Amino acid sequence: MKASIFRFVLKRIALGLLTLFIVSLLIFAVTQALPSDPAEAMLGREATPETLEALRADFGLDKPIVVQYGNWLFGILSGDLGTSYATSIPVSEYIGPRVGASFFLLLIAAIGSIPLSIVVGANAALHRDRKFDTASSLISLILAAMPEFVVGTILTIVFSTTIWQLLPAVTYLEVGAPPWSDLQGLTLPVLTLLLAVTPYVARVMRAAMVEVLESDYVEMARLKGMDERTVLWRHAMPNAVGPAFQVIALNLAYLAGGVIIVERLFNFPGIGSALADAVRSRDLPVIQFLALIIAGVYILTNLLADIGTVLVTPRLRTRLK
Amino acid sequence: MSSTAGLRIVDLRLNVAATGNDIVDDINLKIERGRVLGLVGESGSGKTTVGLAVLSHARRGVEVAHGQIFCGDTEVLGLDNEAKRKIRGGLVSYVPQDPASSLNPALKIGMQLVEVLEAHDFGGSSEARKARIKEMMAEVLLPTDDEYLERYPHQLSGGQQQRVGLAMAFACRPSVIVLDEPTTGLDVSTQEHVLKTIRQLTRDHGVAALYITHDLAVIADLADDVAVMYSGRVVEQGEVTEIFKNPAHPYTRHLVAAAPDIASKKSIVGLAGRAESPGKRPVGCAFAPRCELAEDACRVAFPKMVPVGGRQAAACIKANQKASVAAGWAKTMSTRTLGEPAVELVSVSAGYSGNAVVHDVSLTIRKGECLALVGESGSGKTTVSRAIGGLHREWTGSIRLNGRELKTVARQRAVADRLAIQYVFQNPYGSLNPRRTVGDSIARPLIVDGKSKHDARRVVLDVLDKVSLPGPYANKYPDQLSGGERQRIAIARALVSEPEVLVCDEVTSALDVLVQAAIVDLLGDLRRQLGLAMLFVTHNLPLVRSIADEVAVMSEGRIVEVGMSESVIGDPQQEYTQSLISATPSIERSMR
Ligand SMILES: Nc1ncnc2c1ncn2[C@@H]1O[C@H](COP(=O)(O)OP(=O)(O)OP(=O)(O)O)[C@@H](O)[C@H]1O
Numbered sequence: 052m053k054a055s056i057f058r059f060v061l062k063r064i065a066l067g068l069l070t071l072f073i074v075s076l077l078i079f080a081v082t083q084a085l086p087s088d089p090a091e092a093m094l095g096r097e098a099t100p101e102t103l104e105a106l107r108a109d110f111g112l113d114k115p116i117v118v119q120y121g122n123w124l125f126g127i128l129s130g131d132l133g134t135s136y137a138t139s140i141p142v143s144e145y146i147g148p149r150v151g152a153s154f155f156l157l158l159i160a161a162i163g164s165i166p167l168s169i170v171v172g173a174n175a176a177l178h179r180d181r182k183f184d185t186a187s188s189l190i191s192l193i194l195a196a197m198p199e200f201v202v203g204t205i206l207t208i209v210f211s212t213t214i215w216q217l218l219p220a221v222t223y224l225e226v227g228a229p230p231w232s233d234l235q236g237l238t239l240p241v242l243t244l245l246l247a248v249t250p251y252v253a254r255v256m257r258a259a260m261v262e263v264l265e266s267d268y269v270e271m272a273r274l275k276g277m278d279e280r281t282v283l284w285r286h287a288m289p290n291a292v293g294p295a296f297q298v299i300a301l302n303l304a305y306l307a308g309g310v311i312i313v314e315r316l317f318n319f320p321g322i323g324s325a326l327a328d329a330v331r332s333r334d335l336p337v338i339q340f341l342a343l344i345i346a347g348v349y350i351l352t353n354l355l356a357d358i359g360t361v362l363v364t365p366r367l368r369t370r371l372k
Numbered sequence: 373m374s375s376t377a378g379l380r381i382v383d384l385r386l387n388v389a390a391t392g393n394d395i396v397d398d399i400n401l402k403i404e405r406g407r408v409l410g411l412v413g414e415s416g417s418g419k420t421t422v423g424l425a426v427l428s429h430a431r432r433g434v435e436v437a438h439g440q441i442f443c444g445d446t447e448v449l450g451l452d453n454e455a456k457r458k459i460r461g462g463l464v465s466y467v468p469q470d471p472a473s474s475l476n477p478a479l480k481i482g483m484q485l486v487e488v489l490e491a492h493d494f495g496g497s498s499e500a501r502k503a504r505i506k507e508m509m510a511e512v513l514l515p516t517d518d519e520y521l522e523r524y525p526h527q528l529s530g531g532q533q534q535r536v537g538l539a540m541a542f543a544c545r546p547s548v549i550v551l552d553e554p555t556t557g558l559d560v561s562t563q564e565h566v567l568k569t570i571r572q573l574t575r576d577h578g579v580a581a582l583y584i585t586h587d588l589a590v591i592a593d594l595a596d597d598v599a600v601m602y603s604g605r606v607v608e609q610g611e612v613t614e615i616f617k618n619p620a621h622p623y624t625r626h627l628v629a630a631a632p633d634i635a636s637k638k639s640i641v642g643l644a645g646r647a648e649s650p651g652k653r654p655v656g657c658a659f660a661p662r663c664e665l666a667e668d669a670c671r672v673a674f675p676k677m678v679p680v681g682g683r684q685a686a687a688c689i690k691a692n693q694k695a696s697v698a699a700g701w702a703k704t705m706s707t708r709t710l711g712e713p714a715v716e717l718v719s720v721s722a723g724y725s726g727n728a729v730v731h732d733v734s735l736t737i738r739k740g741e742c743l744a745l746v747g748e749s750g751s752g753k754t755t756v757s758r759a760i761g762g763l764h765r766e767w768t769g770s771i772r773l774n775g776r777e778l779k780t781v782a783r784q785r786a787v788a789d790r791l792a793i794q795y796v797f798q799n800p801y802g803s804l805n806p807r808r809t810v811g812d813s814i815a816r817p818l819i820v821d822g823k824s825k826h827d828a829r830r831v832v833l834d835v836l837d838k839v840s841l842p843g844p845y846a847n848k849y850p851d852q853l854s855g856g857e858r859q860r861i862a863i864a865r866a867l868v869s870e871p872e873v874l875v876c877d878e879v880t881s882a883l884d885v886l887v888q889a890a891i892v893d894l895l896g897d898l899r900r901q902l903g904l905a906m907l908f909v910t911h912n913l914p915l916v917r918s919i920a921d922e923v924a925v926m927s928e929g930r931i932v933e934v935g936m937s938e939s940v941i942g943d944p945q946q947e948y949t950q951s952l953i954s955a956t957p958s959i960e961r962s963m964r
Pocket residue numbers: 388395413414415416417418419420421422431432433434586649650
């Protein structure tokens with residue numbers, strides 16, 4: 052039993068790594084094939100062919116593409132992420148703290164939104180067609196219809212500029228400083244991400260919960276005299292979170308993308324702003340590594356969701372061989 | 373109150389909350405301790421609604437209008453929520469229809485058992501509860517070891533799941549138990565065991581049991597008393613022998629006439645029409661639109677219960693007039709001369725992705741005759757019938773139509789061969805496109821074939837007539853039809869291609885007995901008039917005698933016995949067939 056779960060997890064991880072490998076091929080092919088030349092972008096129009104050539108050789112851009120890919124992959128595997136073209140700092144040094152900051156942002160948003168959406172969704176299902184349900188559905192729909200930057204802008208207007216001046220409109224966070232050193236500045240970005248994700252997950256949770264509450268086994272639990280708390284937590288919830296896991300994963304993965312916009316909006320020094328800068332300056336090593344990280348987050352969350360779903364669903368769990 | 377006080381329902385009425393229309397009304401029932409009352413009636417007659425009310429529960433959208441229900445000395449409808457919770461599973465318990473969906477898939481069965489005891493403070497300590505669970509598991513003939521209690525519901529068979537349901541229901545020694553079709557969907561041998569367990573437990577523990585079913589034979593076998601429901605009212609009640617030997621209400625008489633019986637060769641008689649749903653029911657006797665004895669007096673007010681003799685009473689103004697409703701309708705079965713073979717199967721084996729499930733099956737379906745293929749679930753009946761219809765690709769052996777070898781799947785077969793064999797599916801709901809009028813559904817093969825709209829229309833009207841539906845039905849959508857009508861449409865669709873062979877897979881298993889009898893009747897007529905060869909696949913053994921000339925009994929992918937249905941059912945030679953037949957409940961056998 053235990054061994055079979057272990058084997059299943061290993062298999063999924065192997066599959067995740069394979070996906071990551073294929074993604075890395077794609078990323079490399081697409082970015083390296085970009086029409087513009089990083090050397091030219093850096094040196095500007097005045098560059099002589101000789102200096103360009105020298106810079107290209109420096110970056111290894113004169114080698115065949117397969118060799119370039121091999122070097123890149125091998126570098127990543129051995130911890131050497133290369134050097135940023137634009138800043139001439141090692142990529143690990145340049146991106147490391149930003150990745151940390153973004154992960155922190157993501158983590159707080161996830162930790163906040165998952166229980167919140169489960170509680171909201173479950174409550175809406177429990178009081179179906181009553182006030183709480185109608186109100187939460189309406190709010191979810193409105194929020195889901197608005198892109199993050201609109202939500203973020205509204206939050207800024209309400210909490211930091213026009214109405215109340217409670218919170219800073221931008222984050223004052225030094226690159227490399229621990230993200231929790233500016234908790235006030237963190238509030239609005241986290242809130243924006245929270246509001247972007249919670250509605251979806253809450254709606255899925257509500258739908259899953261409604262179905263479960265209508266099920267024969269929940270009716271049976273009531274008919275055998277279980278109190279409402281037991282019905283809800285022991286009989287209904289475990290069957291509703293399974294389907295919700297998948298959507299939570301998709302949304303966390305989505306957060307990894309959404310974080311880019313939110314970081315720009317609040318001037319948060321994370322991967323989002325780094326990516327935007329890197330694209331502007333054709334800073335290939337940075338672009339490639341960030342793309343790989345975002346893809347990695349996608350793959351990881353989906354992996355966790357698959358494993359989570361199997362773990363909470365006995366029918367799936369016991370089928371493992 | 374006396375010690376025999378079990379369950380008493382007084383003047384109960386439940387409404388659709390939104391409209392105030394009655395779902396059930398005027399329900400008065402009494403069950404003494406240690407006795408079983410069978411509650412019969414067709415789908416939608418309100419059986420479950422009454423059963424749930426006994427646990428002081430109403431489904432979403434349903435409300436108790438008035439009435440009292442006494443379980444022992446406790447009136448349950450007037451209790452507050454906490455008191456209701458306490459009696460459910462304690463004083464009165466429930467065994468649901470579908471054990472697979474009523475056990476929580478996420479919880480171990482041991483957990484689901486122990487929580488009932490905990491919720492009702494039964495047993496004091498956790499050791500005492502554990503002991504009680506083992507005792508219960510033993511009583512329902514399940515293993516008592518700890519490993520078994522660690523299992524999840526999906527790791528049990530259907531019969532085992534239902535036993536867990538029974539163990540749960542009897543765990544806190546209730547005085548009243550409601551069983552809602554607990555054996556529907558189980559194989560006969562499993563059903564026999566479950567029924568035996570129910571009988572044992574109710575007698576031993578002096579429980580008053582309300583047993584809900586639409587299967588008269590099960591009631592005859594198990595119950596002491598019967599109540600018959602129609603359109604939300606009890607129309608007849610009494611002791612089992614009284615009701616079955618001498619049904620007084622015309623509806624009950626029809627039910628008995630429509631029920632096939634394993635112990636006799638009887639032609640079953642159906643009845644047209646259907647019961648209306650709440651809000652559309654007629655004033656007066658709800659059965660009047662279908663009753664051949666109806667007169668104006670019936671339509672004035674709902675007839676009162678009149679005593680018929682003994683404990684029997686019926687809600688009919690003509691309850692004491694002994695008119696036979698079914699006589700004269702019976703059609704004689706076809707003769708015993710064997711027709712020409714239409715379809716022959718020689719050494720057919722079939723499987724799914726390498727797993728063989730059908731082994732070496734040889735059968736002959738003859739022109740103008742019906743071959744019944746019977747067996748328990750999973751025995752391979754459907755796989756055989758799908759192979760004949762060309763809907764299954766993984767089979768070997770030979771299937772011949774009129775002596776010509778057939779290709780494996782329908783797509784490879786000649787058009788004429790494909791049209792000659794038509795397949796009618798088990799589920800009349802799933803097999804029709806809900807967005808098309810049934811006329812369009814029927815006409816489709818013709819249009820595809822290049823017939824003009826006008827010609828197709830004529831053929832559609834013609835086949836509708838053959839399945840005894842009026843022409844305007846062509847313009848209806850599937851959801852506007854009853855289950856029986858949908859099944860007629862499915863048959864009509866098969867008939868448009870003028871087939872020689874009709875393969876019917878469990879076509880009556882979702883239908884009420886009166887409707888089932890009507891469909892069986894229709895199939896018999898078609899067979900005689902059109903000279904169709906028919907394969908009738910079913911798990912319903914009693915039906916065989918009423919529809920088929922020959923029968924093949926299948927078990928674990930093999931044909932164990934084949935012959936004329938009279939001799940196979942009346943005098944089975946194989947042990948397997950014998951056990952199957954003795955496990956099948958029968959009204960006649962129980963009345964002897
Ligand atoms: N929640 C509900 N709201 C409104 N009407 C309902 C509801 N549940 C059932 N009904 C109606 O009440 C009637 C009786 O339903 P009930 O389930 O009691 O029948 P039944 O005899 O148990 O049928 P079956 O044999 O199919 O289980 C049906 O006409 C049904 O349409």
